[in-house]
Amino acid sequence: MERGRLEPYNGRAFAAPHKTSPILPDRQEVAWFRGEFRSPGRNPMKRLHRSAIGTLAALSLMWAAVPAVADEPDTEPADNAGIESPVAPDPEPDPAPANEPAPASPAEPKPDAEPTADVATEPPAPAIDLTLNGWKKDGGRWYYYDRGTKKTGWLSDGGSWFYLYSDGVMATGWAQVGSAWFYLGSDGAMWHDTWITSGGRWSYLGSDGSAATGWARLGGSWYYFYSDAVMATGWAQVKGSWYHLGSSGSMWHDTWITSGGRWSYLGSDGSAATGWARLGGSWYYFYSDAVMATGWAQVKGSWYHLGSSGSMQHDTWIASGGRWSYLGSDGSAATGWARLGGSWYYFYSDAVMATGWAQVKGSWYHLGSSGSMQHDTWITSGGRWFYLDGSGAMAVNRWVGDYYLQGDGSMATGWAIAGGTWYRFSGSGRWMSKYWESGTYTCPDWAPIKGNRNSEGEWIYHQPWNQAYSRTKAEECFAYPSDAEAAGYRPAKR
Numbered sequence: 001m002e003r004g005r006l007e008p009y010n011g012r013a014f015a016a017p018h019k020t021s022p023i024l025p026d027r028q029e030v031a032w033f034r035g036e037f038r039s040p041g042r043n044p045m046k047r048l049h050r051s052a053i054g055t056l057a058a059l060s061l062m063w064a065a066v067p068a069v070a071d072e073p074d075t076e077p078a079d080n081a082g083i084e085s086p087v088a089p090d091p092e093p094d095p096a097p098a099n100e101p102a103p104a105s106p107a108e109p110k111p112d113a114e115p116t117a118d119v120a121t122e123p124p125a126p127a128i129d130l131t132l133n134g135w136k137k138d139g140g141r142w143y144y145y146d147r148g149t150k151k152t153g154w155l156s157d158g159g160s161w162f163y164l165y166s167d168g169v170m171a172t173g174w175a176q177v178g179s180a181w182f183y184l185g186s187d188g189a190m191w192h193d194t195w196i197t198s199g200g201r202w203s204y205l206g207s208d209g210s211a212a213t214g215w216a217r218l219g220g221s222w223y224y225f226y227s228d229a230v231m232a233t234g235w236a237q238v239k240g241s242w243y244h245l246g247s248s249g250s251m252w253h254d255t256w257i258t259s260g261g262r263w264s265y266l267g268s269d270g271s272a273a274t275g276w277a278r279l280g281g282s283w284y285y286f287y288s289d290a291v292m293a294t295g296w297a298q299v300k301g302s303w304y305h306l307g308s309s310g311s312m313q314h315d316t317w318i319a320s321g322g323r324w325s326y327l328g329s330d331g332s333a334a335t336g337w338a339r340l341g342g343s344w345y346y347f348y349s350d351a352v353m354a355t356g357w358a359q360v361k362g363s364w365y366h367l368g369s370s371g372s373m374q375h376d377t378w379i380t381s382g383g384r385w386f387y388l389d390g391s392g393a394m395a396v397n398r399w400v401g402d403y404y405l406q407g408d409g410s411m412a413t414g415w416a417i418a419g420g421t422w423y424r425f426s427g428s429g430r431w432m433s434k435y436w437e438s439g440t441y442t443c444p445d446w447a448p449i450k451g452n453r454n455s456e457g458e459w460i461y462h463q464p465w466n467q468a469y470s471r472t473k474a475e476e477c478f479a480y481p482s483d484a485e486a487a488g489y490r491p492a493k494r
Helices: 027-032 044-065 481-486
Strands: 134-138 141-146 153-157 160-164 173-177 180-184 194-198 201-205 214-218 221-225 234-238 241-245 255-259 262-266 275-279 282-286 295-299 302-306 316-320 323-327 336-340 343-347 356-360 363-367 377-381 384-388 398-400 403-405 414-418 421-425 449-453 459-462 476-478
Touching: 141 160, 160 180, 180 201, 201 221, 221 241, 241 262, 262 282, 282 302, 302 323, 323 343, 343 363, 363 384, 384 403, 403 421, 449 481, 459 481, 476 481
Parallel strands: none
Antiparallel strands: 134 141, 153 160, 173 180, 194 201, 214 221, 234 241, 255 262, 275 282, 295 302, 316 323, 336 343, 356 363, 377 384, 398 403, 414 421, 449 459, 449 476
């Protein structure tokens, strides 16, 4: 027997395979099955011996009915009452010919045609012994004859079925007829309605004698048999689904099962769960090999986290390896922008929460150490200042009040070009403009420090409390002394 591909199961409810025997003459003929295992026709040799005795007895009766040929008796027997004596036939006349013909001289023979070669002819077929009937053993093998002809195929005899090969030999042991397997005992009788073990492997023979293949419901349990009629145990894949058959072969269902430290779940139809499954109020994910997922699992492009018990986590923050992720109500980990608790967060494609600078679609954002996006505020990074607008995006190439954010987002200081024009900015980044009123340079309140170049060419800045502040004409104004010093001014001495 050779093992073929696994037979399918419909996935809803098991249906035992329909057993038919295409080689049996009529399904009604199997009504005799009671599970007994009988020898062919009781004993083929006994049947042959009885047949021979019957034939000799018949021949004896025929000989007794034929009258004996004897000389006509002189007297009739004394006990001849009611029996007619045989009448001797009249003697046959022996007429002589009137004239004996004289023999004619034979003419010299002349052949009509050239002689032809002898035509080969096949030897005549041996005569069939029509008296040969029933079982006969020849060369250690059994045959069945019907009026001298060997029977082949299925034969019903003595309440049992037998199978005879094409050469007439009676089958024993396993025999494949068509696509079905059958088991014939040592006496040739077909077994049926029974389990059978061979080489430590089990098979089941149905009511028609054919060995079960595919799914079969026996004694209230489901069993699976491979194409070679061997019963499955352990894990078996049938039409893409996994099933577990116990050591007895019965299918497990509606239960958890562990194998090699890995868990699986068998549904009501016995098939192992794959993909998402809701069990006991929780969601679980099973890989294509029916193994339950734990930890991180990517399903159709989304990330999920399954606890150590396999249950899916949702609506919660989760830390893994020092990195944070957020699991939504459907269990999928957030990616991209997500508004959580009144703040915006950004998650990379691997579901990891961003902190610090993050570039999203060409714009830069800054996420705090907690991951929340910063906005409408100045931040310092690497000794430089940046401004984050209301959307959280870093300002570039634009004015924010008296400050200018350059192409890299950093605040301009000193001399810088803004919109094609050079501007001078203080050390704090504020634009330093010149103010005057009636020809006298003055400074605004937000930049009260006066910068001026004296007659000796020195650049000096004066604060409001300096002695010469009121009479100093401001050429530049600064908010802080550091801004003035950064622009090349020294403080006034008094």
